Amino acid sequence: MTFFGLHFQDIVFYTLAAILLYAALRVITTRNPVYAALYLVLAFFTAAGVWLLLEAEFLAIALVLVYVGAVMVLFLFVVMMLDINLDKLREGFWNALPIALPVGGLMAVEMVLIVGVRNFGADKILAPPARAADYSNTAELGRVLYTDYLLPFELASVVLLVAIVAAIALTLRDRKESKSVDPSKQVLVKKTDRLRIIKMAAVVEKAEVSSGEAPTNSKEGQ
Amino acid sequence: MEWLANLFGSYWPAVQLTVWTLLKIVAIVAPLMGAIAYLTLAERKVIGYMQVRIGPNRVGYFGLLQPIADGLKLLFKEIVVPTASNKGLFLLAPVLAIAPAFAAWAVVPFDATLVLADVNAGLLYILAMTSVAVYGVIIAGWASNSKYAFLGAMRSAAQIVSYEIAMGFALVGVLMCANSLNLGQIVLGQAGGVQHWYFLPLFPLFIVYFISAVAETNRAPFDVAEGESEIVAGFHVEYSGMSFAVFFLAEYANMILVSMLAAIMFLGGWLAPFQFMNDIVVFGFRPLADGLPWLLGKVVFFLFFFLWFRATFPRYRYDQIMRLGWKVFIPITIVWIVFVGGMMQTPWAYLFH
Numbered sequence: 386m387t388f389f390g391l392h393f394q395d396i397v398f399y400t401l402a403a404i405l406l407y408a409a410l411r412v413i414t415t416r417n418p419v420y421a422a423l424y425l426v427l428a429f430f431t432a433a434g435v436w437l438l439l440e441a442e443f444l445a446i447a448l449v450l451v452y453v454g455a456v457m458v459l460f461l462f463v464v465m466m467l468d469i470n471l472d473k474l475r476e477g478f479w480n481a482l483p484i485a486l487p488v489g490g491l492m493a494v495e496m497v498l499i500v501g502v503r504n505f506g507a508d509k510i511l512a513p514p515a516r517a518a519d520y521s522n523t524a525e526l527g528r529v530l531y532t533d534y535l536l537p538f539e540l541a542s543v544v545l546l547v548a549i550v551a552a553i554a555l556t557l558r559d560r561k562e563s564k565s566v567d568p569s570k571q572v573l574v575k576k577t578d579r580l581r582i583i584k585m586a587a588v589v590e591k592a593e594v595s596s597g598e599a600p601t602n603s604k605e606g607q
Numbered sequence: 608m609e610w611l612a613n614l615f616g617s618y619w620p621a622v623q624l625t626v627w628t629l630l631k632i633v634a635i636v637a638p639l640m641g642a643i644a645y646l647t648l649a650e651r652k653v654i655g656y657m658q659v660r661i662g663p664n665r666v667g668y669f670g671l672l673q674p675i676a677d678g679l680k681l682l683f684k685e686i687v688v689p690t691a692s693n694k695g696l697f698l699l700a701p702v703l704a705i706a707p708a709f710a711a712w713a714v715v716p717f718d719a720t721l722v723l724a725d726v727n728a729g730l731l732y733i734l735a736m737t738s739v740a741v742y743g744v745i746i747a748g749w750a751s752n753s754k755y756a757f758l759g760a761m762r763s764a765a766q767i768v769s770y771e772i773a774m775g776f777a778l779v780g781v782l783m784c785a786n787s788l789n790l791g792q793i794v795l796g797q798a799g800g801v802q803h804w805y806f807l808p809l810f811p812l813f814i815v816y817f818i819s820a821v822a823e824t825n826r827a828p829f830d831v832a833e834g835e836s837e838i839v840a841g842f843h844v845e846y847s848g849m850s851f852a853v854f855f856l857a858e859y860a861n862m863i864l865v866s867m868l869a870a871i872m873f874l875g876g877w878l879a880p881f882q883f884m885n886d887i888v889v890f891g892f893r894p895l896a897d898g899l900p901w902l903l904g905k906v907v908f909f910l911f912f913f914l915w916f917r918a919t920f921p922r923y924r925y926d927q928i929m930r931l932g933w934k935v936f937i938p939i940t941i942v943w944i945v946f947v948g949g950m951m952q953t954p955w956a957y958l959f960h
Binding site: 393419423426442443446447449450453454455458459461462465466519521522523524565568569571572 | 621726
C-alpha cells in the first residue's frame with residue numbers, strides 16, 4: 386500500500402526535483418547576482434541528492450565537494466565584490482529580444498528532439514539495478530578510472546595542468562608600483578640583519594663639585 | 608503501536624527508521640552541545656592559568672556553571688538586525704554555519720559498532736561537509752552590509768579554501784595507508800598498538816593536517832577572519848544574542864570535529880596504545896581496553912593544543928597565512944604522498960599499511 390501510488394523514494398525524488406527546478410529557474414530570473422549564485426548552490430546541492438537516490442554516492446559527494454565547496458565559493462567571492470548596475474545590464478533587453486527569442490526557441494526545440502522521450506525515455510534507459518549495501522560506488526569508479534580509462538584520465542589531468550600553468554603565466558606579473566615584500570625573505574630575517582649592538586665604554590659626566598659643601602663619606606666608617 | 612502501523616501503511620518501516628535515526632542524532636548532538644559548553648569554560652580556565660590568572664570562578668563551584676550562565680545571557684539578549692542588512696540571509700547565515708558542523712558527525716565512529724551512518728565514502732562525506740561550512744561565514748559577511756564584516760568574510764573564505772586543499776591531501780595519505788574511505792575501517796587498519804598508528808608513517812601529513820585544521824576552524828593564530836584588533840570581530844561583528852551564539856557553537860563544534868578526525872585518522876581512534884592493556888582486568892572490568900574513553904582522551908589531547916596555541920602564538924599576518932598554505936603545506940603533502948606511494952612498491956611496504 387502506498388500513498389497516492391507513490392513509494393517513499395518517489396516522494397523524496399519529486400521533492401528534490403521540484404526544489405532543483407525552482408532553484409535553477411531562480412538562477413536566471415532573480416535580479417540580484419548574489420542570490421543567483423546562492424540559488425545555483427542550492428541547485429547543485431539538490432542535484433547531489435538526486436544522484437544519491439541513484440546510488441551514485443561518489444558523484445554526489447564530488448559535486449558538493451568541488452562545485453559547492455570550492456567553485457561556487459570563488460564565484461560568490463567575485464560576485465559579492467562587484468558593484469553590478471542592474472539597470473544598465475537590462476538596458477538592451479528589448480532590442481536583443483527579437484534575435485534572442487528565435488535563437489533560444491530553436492535551441493529548446495533541438496534539445497527536446499535529442500534529449501526527449503524518443504531517445505531517453507523510460508523504456509530506452511533502464512533504471513540501474515539496486516546494489517547490495519556493501520557495494521562501493523567509489524571503489525568501483527576508481528577501479529575503472531585507473532585501469533580501463535587510465536590513458537584518457539591522465540590526458541585530461543595533463544590538459545588541466547597545462548591550463549593551470551597557462552592561467553598563472555598569463556595573469557602573474559610583477560607590478561612595478563606594488564610595494565609588497567617577499568614573505569620568504571621576511572621570515573628568514575635574523576636579528577643580526579637588522580640590529581647591531583655596539584659595545585661602548587660608559588661615558589660619565591663629571592659632577593660639578595661645589596666649593597663649600599662637598600659630599601663627604603664620613604658616615605661610611607660607622 | 609498497532610494503530611500507528613495501520614495509519615502509515617507501507618510507510619511504517621520508513622517512519623520507524625526515521626524516528627530511530629532521529630533518536631540516535633539526539634544521542635550524538637546533546638552530549639556534543641554539552642562538550643561545546645564546557646570546552647568554552649576549559650578554554651577560559653586553561654588560558655587563564657597560562658597567563659597566571661584564575662579564570663571564571665564566580666558562578667558555581669570552580670566556575671562550573673559559567674557556560675550555563677553565558678548561555679542564558681545570550682538567549683535573553685536581543686537579536687539586533689541592522690537596518691540596511693539583507694534580513695533573510697542575515698538570519699540564514701548562522702544556520703548555514705552550524706548545520707555542516709553537526710552534519711559531519713553522522714559518519715564519525717565512536718566505537719567499532721557505535722556509528723550513526725557507517726557509509727563507505729565517510730572520508731569524502733566529511734570533506735564535503737567541512738567545505739560547505741564556509742558559506743555561513745561568507746553570507747554573514749555579505750548580508751551584514753558592513754565593511755568590517757565583509758572583510759572578515761573575504762579573509763575567511765580565502766583562508767578556508769586554501770587550507771582545505773592541504774587538508775584534503777593529508778587525508779589522501781591516510782586513505783592510501785588504510786585502503787578505505789570508511790572511518791571505522793581506517794581505525795581498524797591501525798590495530799596492533801601505537802607502532803601501527805598512522806601518525807608514524809605519515810608524520811608530515813599529521814602535522815600539516817593539524818595545523819590546517821586550526822586554520823580551517825579560524826582559530827588563533829589563524830583567526831584573521833575575526834581579528835579583533837584589525838577588523839573588530841570580522842564576519843560576526845553585527846551579530847548579537849543567540850545568532851552570535853550559534854556562530855560560536857559552530858566554531859567549537861568544528862574544533863571538536865577536527866580533533867576527533869585527527870584522533871581517528873592518525874592516533875588510532877578508540878584503540879588502546881598497547882595490546883596488553885586489553886588484558887588488564889580490575890574487579891571484572893577492563894578499564895584500559897579499547898573503547899570510547901581512549902577516543903575521548905585523544906580528542907581532549909588535541910583540543911588542549913587548540914587552547915595552548917591561542918594562549919601562546921601571536922596572530923599570523925594574512926599574506927603569511929597564504930604563503931604557509933600554498934607554498935609550504937601543499938608541496939609537503941604532495942611530496943609525502945608520492946613518497947608513500949613509492950615506498951608501497953618496496954619491501955618496506957608493510958610500514959605504510
